[in-house]
Amino acid sequence: MRDIKKKDTQRAVRRPLKTIILVGVSILVGAPTLFLLGLLLWDGGFEVGPHQALLPGVQLNLRTVTTVRGPVQYDLYGTQGPVVLSLHAGLGGADQGRLFASFLQEKEFRILSPSRPGYLGTPLSSGKTLEEQADLFAALLDTLKIKKVGILSASAAGPVAYAFAERYPQRVWGLVAIDNVSRPKPGGTLVAQDSGQLFSIPLDRNWQN
DSSP states (O other): HHHHHHHHHHHHHHHHHHHHHHHHHHHHHHHHHHHHHHHHHHGGSSOOOTOOOOETEOOOOEEEEEEEEEEEEEEEEEESSSSEEEESSSOOOOHHHHHHTTTGGGEEEEEEEEEOOOOOSOOOGOOSOOOHHHHHHHHHHHTTTTTOEEEEEEEGGGGHHHHHHHHHHGEEEEEEEEEEEEEEEEETTEEHHHHHHHHEOOOOOOOOO
């Protein structure tokens, strides 16, 4: 009788623990999946329109300009304040960069979100290497008459962000990298370092453009 009670007690303890583990796994697996699907499927489909509402209060206004380095598609939110160059990850393009930096809308920043070469409306011919892409974004700043930017980069945008900061340090007042690909792996490929973490480098307190 005592053994039966003991087994019942053990089952009662294991049951909520098992439930907690299942819920935790579901959240860890399901949340990123739902977020990814949300990025891909917002506003009813995979198509990205030039004037599309990404979220309530977050409006996309895509434009394409031909710079001395080639055509580049971009969205620019705001008319005053320091500019944040939002570089998107491996999915989407200017739309993802715009959405990613949307929390800055009410903080008196301008948000410049270009599509990296090969994404959406920016052809791959505009920049096939990290250096060429950095030069393309510098040419975009010249075209828009923007002197300095703070860079907000995510995941696969890391190497481009670092290349831009290295090649044009005088044009960067700060860099924030979130889960960026950041160091070489033997064989020449890139892997993420400090995955899941965020770090920032304040380069310059002068935000004036």
